[in-house]
Amino acid sequence: MKYRSVIVPKRGGPEVLQVVENDLRRPSAGEARIRILAASVCAPDISSRYGHTPFAPRVPFVPGYAIIGVVDAIGKDVTNAAEGDRVAALMGYGGYAEHAFVGQEELIPVPGTLDPAEAVTLILNYLVAYQVMHRSARVDAGDKVLIVGASGGIGTALLQLGKLANLSMYGIASRSKHHILTEYGATPIDYHTQDFVEVIRKAEPDGLDAVFDGMGGDYFKRGFSLLRRGGTLVGYGNPLSFSRMLHLLGQVI
Numbered sequence: 001m002k003y004r005s006v007i008v009p010k011r012g013g014p015e016v017l018q019v020v021e022n023d024l025r026r027p028s029a030g031e032a033r034i035r036i037l038a039a040s041v042c043a044p045d046i047s048s049r050y051g052h053t054p055f056a057p058r059v060p061f062v063p064g065y066a067i068i069g070v071v072d073a074i075g076k077d078v079t080n081a082a083e084g085d086r087v088a089a090l091m092g093y094g095g096y097a098e099h100a101f102v103g104q105e106e107l108i109p110v111p112g113t114l115d116p117a118e119a120v121t122l123i124l125n126y127l128v129a130y131q132v133m134h135r136s137a138r139v140d141a142g143d144k145v146l147i148v149g150a151s152g153g154i155g156t157a158l159l160q161l162g163k164l165a166n167l168s169m170y171g172i173a174s175r176s177k178h179h180i181l182t183e184y185g186a187t188p189i190d191y192h193t194q195d196f197v198e199v200i201r202k203a204e205p206d207g208l209d210a211v212f213d214g215m216g217g218d219y220f221k222r223g224f225s226l227l228r229r230g231g232t233l234v235g236y237g238n239p240l241s242f243s244r245m246l247h248l249l250g251q252v253i
């Protein structure tokens with residue numbers, strides 16, 4: 001039996017993508033074979049296709065960071081999944097395909113009532129947001145935090161989780177998207193027309209407990225300057241400059 005995958009045979013735009021067919025093998029020991037129902041299109045899929053990230057796999061590769069599917073075969077020694085289970089996996093790559101092979105420890109059960117195409121879009125953004133907020137910064141109710149890029153995919157996940165955690169939130173976004181921030185109780189700051197450092201210094205003279213920064217560049221340094229002593233800045237992306245991020249990290253460490 002054959003299955004189809006979408007491959008990146010060379011770096012470039014979406015026009016480089018090609019569909020290929022391979023033989024469908026049995027899963028190896030410890031692995032489940034997933035019949036993929038939905039794969040999201042994530043920023044890393046695109047940056048890897050262009051080669052705009054130092055973490056891009058070598059070509060050819062199958063992109064596809066996150067999937068939801070149904071287990072359709074299991075290898076020897078698989079104990080936590082059975083044929084017919086609905087599961088999610090954060091694969092890194094390999095998701096743009098009809099089937100994928102995933103180690104059993106990577107499988108996350110997904111309720112069959114959820115629409116797989118809707119639920120798959122949550123996996124990467126919410127995983128990053130949860131790690132940033134609860135595992136790295138370890139926020140407490142009432143903490144004062146700043147979210148840079150608050151209207152984006154991770155930003156809105158941080159807003160939702162921040163509201164659940166009863167945080168006092170400031171968010172940076174374009175004015176046309178400020179209604180998203182106010183919906184979650186955050187104070188919006190427009191990065192086009194306002195100096196966020198000035199606004200927050202005035203409102204929070206004792207400093208912030210945490211800054212969540214997916215932009216990097218100057219935001220990293222300026223966000224850092226807003227922290228109270230012992231506060232935490234979590235950087236989780238740097239589209240403004242990767243080499244500059246390394247330079248800044250070198251200064252901080």
Ligand SMILES: NC(=O)c1ccc[n+]([C@@H]2O[C@H](COP(=O)([O-])OP(=O)(O)OC[C@H]3O[C@@H](n4cnc5c(N)ncnc54)[C@H](OP(=O)(O)O)[C@@H]3O)[C@@H](O)[C@H]2O)c1
Pocket residue numbers: 042043124125128148149150151152153154155172173174175177191214215236237238239
């Ligand atoms: N998505 C993920 O799961 C994931 C995982 C790991 C790391 N990251 C990294 O996290 C960052 C954000 O990802 P995302 O998926 O949330 O992106 P996104 O959905 O495209 O959102 C980007 C956000 O950045 C804001 N923004 C754009 N240019 C800006 C500027 N010059 N100054 C301040 N804010 C600016 C946008 O604000 P407006 O649209 O309101 O202007 C928007 O809120 C990226 O660096 C990405 O590589 C993402």
